[in-house]
Amino acid sequence: MLELKELCFKKDNKMILNHINLTLEDNKFYCITGPNGSGKSTLAKIIMGLNKPTSGHILYNGKDITNLSIDKRANLGIGFAFQTPVTFKGLTIYDILKIATKKELTKKEACAILSKVGLCAKEYIDRELNKSLSGGELKRIEIATIIAKNPHISIFDEPEAGIDLWSFKYLTDIFKEFNVEKKGITIVISHQERIFLLADEIILLENGTIKEKGTKESLKKYLNTTCPKGGKNESNR
Amino acid sequence: MNQTDKNLLNEISPTLNEAEVYNIRKNGESIARQVNSYVSIIPKEDKSGLDIYVKENTLFGIIHIPVIITKSGLKETVYNDFHIGKNANVIILAGCGIHSDEDKMTAHDGIHRFFLEENAKVKYVEKHFGNGKGKKRNLNPTTEIIMKKSSTMNMDSTQIKGVDNTIRITNATLEENATLEISEKILTSGNEQAKTEFNVTLNGENASVHVTSRSVAENNSFQEFKSSIIGNTKCYAHVECDAIIKDNGMVKAIPEIYAKNIDANLIHEAAIGKIAGDELNKLMSLGLNESEAEEVIIKGFLK
Numbered sequence: 001m002l003e004l005k006e007l008c009f010k011k012d013n014k015m016i017l018n019h020i021n022l023t024l025e026d027n028k029f030y031c032i033t034g035p036n037g038s039g040k041s042t043l044a045k046i047i048m049g050l051n052k053p054t055s056g057h058i059l060y061n062g063k064d065i066t067n068l069s070i071d072k073r074a075n076l077g078i079g080f081a082f083q084t085p086v087t088f089k090g091l092t093i094y095d096i097l098k099i100a101t102k103k104e105l106t107k108k109e110a111c112a113i114l115s116k117v118g119l120c121a122k123e124y125i126d127r128e129l130n131k132s133l134s135g136g137e138l139k140r141i142e143i144a145t146i147i148a149k150n151p152h153i154s155i156f157d158e159p160e161a162g163i164d165l166w167s168f169k170y171l172t173d174i175f176k177e178f179n180v181e182k183k184g185i186t187i188v189i190s191h192q193e194r195i196f197l198l199a200d201e202i203i204l205l206e207n208g209t210i211k212e213k214g215t216k217e218s219l220k221k222y223l224n225t226t227c228p229k230g231g232k233n234e235s236n237r
Numbered sequence: 238m239n240q241t242d243k244n245l246l247n248e249i250s251p252t253l254n255e256a257e258v259y260n261i262r263k264n265g266e267s268i269a270r271q272v273n274s275y276v277s278i279i280p281k282e283d284k285s286g287l288d289i290y291v292k293e294n295t296l297f298g299i300i301h302i303p304v305i306i307t308k309s310g311l312k313e314t315v316y317n318d319f320h321i322g323k324n325a326n327v328i329i330l331a332g333c334g335i336h337s338d339e340d341k342m343t344a345h346d347g348i349h350r351f352f353l354e355e356n357a358k359v360k361y362v363e364k365h366f367g368n369g370k371g372k373k374r375n376l377n378p379t380t381e382i383i384m385k386k387s388s389t390m391n392m393d394s395t396q397i398k399g400v401d402n403t404i405r406i407t408n409a410t411l412e413e414n415a416t417l418e419i420s421e422k423i424l425t426s427g428n429e430q431a432k433t434e435f436n437v438t439l440n441g442e443n444a445s446v447h448v449t450s451r452s453v454a455e456n457n458s459f460q461e462f463k464s465s466i467i468g469n470t471k472c473y474a475h476v477e478c479d480a481i482i483k484d485n486g487m488v489k490a491i492p493e494i495y496a497k498n499i500d501a502n503l504i505h506e507a508a509i510g511k512i513a514g515d516e517l518n519k520l521m522s523l524g525l526n527e528s529e530a531e532e533v534i535i536k537g538f539l540k
């Protein structure tokens with residue numbers, strides 16, 4: 001169980017997250033949505049430890065992890081697929097998957113993980129994880145690192161962005177399977193209705209606050225207006 | 238050869254095996270040499286060094302020219318000339334390993350000249366390595382490369398820690414369709430200083446040069462990267478200097494590209510900075526602690 005208590009994040013005198021209170025339970029699939037700039041990625045980064053909250057607490061299974069470093073949280077079982085995948089000079093895709101699993105990983109096993117995200121493993125496994133890879137390829141590899149890590153809490157920040165329509169269906173299947181298999185907490189930040197359909201609960205963020213938390217049905221009135229395109233200015237509030 | 242010798246040799250020439258052409262130099266003298274019908278090695282008479290001749294059309298020749306120094310206080314300058322015949326294709330592995338336990342200045346200055354005939358192809362790998370308790374290990378390699386029509390040279394140099402002072406100078410002249418690729422990797426630590434300088438003149442049409450330098454300067458070390466490329470005709474040059482600084486490490490990059498012809502296309506890129514925060518974050522979010530993450534990034538960067 002993950003509890004966020006009175007979380008605030010302030011930057012340059014701007015309240016980016018404003019008193020967030022949220023309890024996420026095991027064995028559930030959550031979707032966080034909301035307009036661009038509403039604070040979704042910031043919230044995810046705070047859970048992973050990439051950002052420190054200005055105030056408030058994060059409890060993981062009752063333990064206060066607010067001041068734990070990124071790696072300590074990772075080793076407790078939290079994983080995060082970045083919205084913008086990070087590239088490296090000199091690290092191969094196989095290298096990063098080996099780091100993610102934290103144990104011996106055969107090429108065959110690594111290939112199996114890559115196949116899950118729809119990459120033809122043989123062509124990629126020894127490639128460098130650098131900017132020569134396409135946006136969609138990088139996104140898939142980012143997802144693969146989380147599948148390899150297999151954390152208890154998995155957070156995916158807009159995993160569908162840049163992934164073509166045909167593969168998108170495939171991707172939703174992965175999330176479904178991922179969630180069922182591992183009995184952990186899956187959090188997907190998304191603007192896509194297809195992802196909402198998978199979720200047990202949808203959390204709608206707006207201006208750094210939780211506007212609504214509920215099932216797809218209960219959020220319908222907001223979703224049709226503010227969310228699908230994601231843009232603040234496109235909403236007809 | 239004792240164990241120290243073998244260890245040094247293994248650092249700089251791990252693939253040396255009996256069947257190939259080689260010349261091993263230890264503490265100022267050649268101690269072992271082997272040649273074959275394609276490659277001859279002739280000691281110079283007027284100064285220390287070798288003339289290495291590779292016959293025309295030699296295919297897949299492999300030549301090892303390692304130098305090891307275990308005598309603290311030895312200072313030497315060695316002149317090796319490589320004459321690569323038409324259409325020959327060789328791999329040359331050179332390097333210098335110094336083990337010194339005393340604080341006497343120990344230095345090896347290798348002056349290597351490469352003469353590539355038409356269509357010759359050379360892969361040149363150079364490794365520099367220093368260890369032992371003593372201080373003041375200096376290595377100053379100078380490389381001159383003269384490339385005839387359509388020849389290709391690929392030069393790889395690596396220096397990972399242990400050398401207090403290095404000044405590395407590489408000069409090259411390229412005729413038409415010649416291709417030169419240089420890749421260097423340097424890691425300096427402690428108070429080490431390393432300077433590298435590349436001077437390349439592109440004289441022939443469609444000549445091209447690609448220089449990639451990746452370096453890491455940690456502790457209080459200092460590095461200087463200087464490159465000067467002159468394009469006299471329709472030609473192409475790409476110089477990339479990429480450096481990571483840690484602690485109080487300092488890196489200075491001095492780019493100079495000089496196009497003397499309307500069709501010369503010369504590019505210089507230089508980037509210096511500390512390890513990217515998002516790279517550390519990503520690896521830490523996969524469970525590595527900060528120093529493990531740093532190590533992975535640097536190891537990959539210098540791979």
Ligand SMILES: Nc1ncnc2c1ncn2[C@@H]1O[C@H](COP(=O)(O)OP(=O)(O)OP(=O)(O)O)[C@@H](O)[C@H]1O
Pocket residue numbers: 011012016034035036037038039040041042043083230
């Ligand atoms: N380090 C920072 N410094 C200043 N402003 C920041 C910082 N991080 C985030 N912000 C601001 O906080 C707000 C929330 O950003 P965040 O990335 O969390 O939005 P988001 O909901 O993920 O948006 P998107 O849908 O576009 O990904 C934005 O207005 C952003 O500009």
Ligand SMILES: [Mg+2]
Pocket residue numbers: 040041042083157
């Ligand atoms: Mg975001």
